[in-house]
Amino acid sequence: MGQGNARIYNLISLIFVILTVLVLAFVVTRVLQPVVEPVAVAQVLPTTVSLPTITPTYTQSMTPIPTETFTVTPTETPSETPIVPTATGTRQPTLTPSQTFTPNPSATITPLPSLTPIPSATPIASATFTDTPPPTAIPSLTITATLPFTATPPATATQPAAATVGFTPPPTAADIPPPYPFSLREGQPVFTSNFANTAGCAWQGIGGQVFDLNDSPLLGVTVHVFGSGVDVRVNSGTNTIYGTSGWEVPLNTNLTGNSYRVELLSPGGTTISPQVTVTFTANDCARNLALVNFKQNRPL
Numbered sequence: 001m002g003q004g005n006a007r008i009y010n011l012i013s014l015i016f017v018i019l020t021v022l023v024l025a026f027v028v029t030r031v032l033q034p035v036v037e038p039v040a041v042a043q044v045l046p047t048t049v050s051l052p053t054i055t056p057t058y059t060q061s062m063t064p065i066p067t068e069t070f071t072v073t074p075t076e077t078p079s080e081t082p083i084v085p086t087a088t089g090t091r092q093p094t095l096t097p098s099q100t101f102t103p104n105p106s107a108t109i110t111p112l113p114s115l116t117p118i119p120s121a122t123p124i125a126s127a128t129f130t131d132t133p134p135p136t137a138i139p140s141l142t143i144t145a146t147l148p149f150t151a152t153p154p155a156t157a158t159q160p161a162a163a164t165v166g167f168t169p170p171p172t173a174a175d176i177p178p179p180y181p182f183s184l185r186e187g188q189p190v191f192t193s194n195f196a197n198t199a200g201c202a203w204q205g206i207g208g209q210v211f212d213l214n215d216s217p218l219l220g221v222t223v224h225v226f227g228s229g230v231d232v233r234v235n236s237g238t239n240t241i242y243g244t245s246g247w248e249v250p251l252n253t254n255l256t257g258n259s260y261r262v263e264l265l266s267p268g269g270t271t272i273s274p275q276v277t278v279t280f281t282a283n284d285c286a287r288n289l290a291l292v293n294f295k296q297n298r299p300l
Helices: 002-032
Strands: 086-088 128-130 182-184 190-192 204-208 222-227 230-235 247-252 259-265 276-279 289-291 294-296
Antiparallel strands (some): 086 128, 204 247, 222 259
């Protein structure tokens, strides 16, 4: 049994020896065989196709220029016709008195002379009142007409008493309170050269003061200057160069012909004075400072 296995192993070993010899012979043959240089295969490239170049052609076109058409629209200017109120009185009515005679049966009838007809009363021409309105608005005028006379005529023919027409006169300008508690002082604004600083002609501004009912300086009142791109609020008493209640608003560093408006405001922002327009003169160094002073004209 053991001898049989040894034969098998020997046979396998012999096969492997034979295979090894064959492999070695193949390797030696390949090594000893001359090296064959590879033949380069020429590659055929396609011919490059040149495309034609397109040259742009400039064609000049005429563009029409738009024409502007201006239409002038006339503007109507309304005309104001002052209306003067006219008060017309009432014509006195014409009264024809009549007499009634009642006979007394117990009395002796004595013929009375015939009565002469009483002529009718002559009408009185109506009174026309022309009211000249004051500068500010006034209350409407009320006219009361009274015709005091007796309707019963006396025994003799007489004319009735002439009718009287009475009316209440309109209030005068002195009786109407001003619409604002502050007003512009008389003669204001005043233009002068710059004395408030050393800038001279290279400066333009507005300044002034505020006074109370007794012409005493009033401090803490808001002054509002606006217009031509300016909107500034200052209080009176902040610049004493103009006085105890002085104020100032610088406007430009050169001379212009701009216009501005000046007004006083309450602490709540309500206007308490008329708006004053201040217009400067361009290139006039003697008028580059405007003085605007306000005064209280009635209690607040």
